[in-house]
Amino acid sequence: MLRVHRAGERYAGGDGDAGIHTRHAFSFSGHYDPANTGFGLLVACNEELLAPGAGFAEHPHRDLDIVTWVVEGELTHRDSTGRTSTVLPGDVQRLSAGSGVRHVERNDADAPLRFLQMWLVPGVFGVPPEYEIVRGISDGTPYALPRSESVLHTRRLVDGERSALPAAPWLYLHVVRGQLDVLPAEVALAGAAGAEPVRLADGDAARVTGGEELFAVARGGAECLIWEMHTEPTYG
Known part of the structure; x- marks a missing residue:
C-alpha cells in the first residue's frame, strides 16, 4: 500500500521573524492530527530553512534517534557532551539522545541553510547518548541506526x-x-x-x-x- 503526502500538505512551523521556516510531515508542536503521528519508527521529518545567524537555542531530548541531512549550507551542532561539529551536504549526522542530551543547531554561515531533521524511536531506552557523523556518504551506501531496526x-x-x-x-x-x-x-x-x-x-x-x-x-x-x-x- 502506497500513500502520497505532498509538500504543500506539510504543517507550517518555525518563527519567520527569527529566520526559521519549518515544514512538518507529522504532528508536531502546535499541530496535532491523531491520524498522522508517525510512520513505522519515524515520528518527525522536518524540513528546516534557517537564515544566516538563525538557529534553535539549546533544548533537551531523550530516547530519540535524531538524524540530520543538510541539503545546502552549513549546520553548526553543539551538545551537552561537549561536541561541536559543522555538518555539510552529503554528511549524515546522528544524535542518539538516550538518557538525555541538550543540543544547539544553528546557521553560523553567511548563506541560507536548508536541512532535513528526522526523529526515530529507538529500540532501547535510557542508555547513554551517542553522536556520530558520516562524512560524504556514498550514494546507495546504507546507514543502519545501531539502536533500532531502521536503515537510511x-x-x-x-x-x-x-x-x-x-x-x-x-x-x-x-x-x-x-x-x-x-x-x-x-x-x-x-x-x-x-x-x-x-x-x-x-x-x-x-x-x-x-x-x-x-x-x-x-x-x-x-x-x-x-x-x-x-x-x-x-x-x-
Whole structure:
C-alpha cells in the first residue's frame, strides 16, 4: 500500500521573524492530527530553512534517534557532551539522545541553510547518548541506526536512471529535490502495462507498507532519502 503526502500538505512551523521556516510531515508542536503521528519508527521529518545567524537555542531530548541531512549550507551542532561539529551536504549526522542530551543547531554561515531533521524511536531506552557523523556518504551506501531496526538509504539519480527501493514492512521515501516516478518492480523492469507511475517532486513523500517491490525512476534528476524500517515503536 502506497500513500502520497505532498509538500504543500506539510504543517507550517518555525518563527519567520527569527529566520526559521519549518515544514512538518507529522504532528508536531502546535499541530496535532491523531491520524498522522508517525510512520513505522519515524515520528518527525522536518524540513528546516534557517537564515544566516538563525538557529534553535539549546533544548533537551531523550530516547530519540535524531538524524540530520543538510541539503545546502552549513549546520553548526553543539551538545551537552561537549561536541561541536559543522555538518555539510552529503554528511549524515546522528544524535542518539538516550538518557538525555541538550543540543544547539544553528546557521553560523553567511548563506541560507536548508536541512532535513528526522526523529526515530529507538529500540532501547535510557542508555547513554551517542553522536556520530558520516562524512560524504556514498550514494546507495546504507546507514543502519545501531539502536533500532531502521536503515537510511540515499539516492542521487540522473535523468531516466532507476533504482530499486528496499522491500520492508515500512518504507518512507522523501524527495529532497527533483522529480521521480515510483513504479511496481514488474512495470519498471519489463515495461508491463496496467499501472500508472506515482510522480513525486520536491518535498513530496511516499509511505509504503507491506514490503511491496518498487522502483524509483528519475525525471530530470532527483535526490531522495529512504527509510527502511522493520518494526514499530515499542514502549515500556
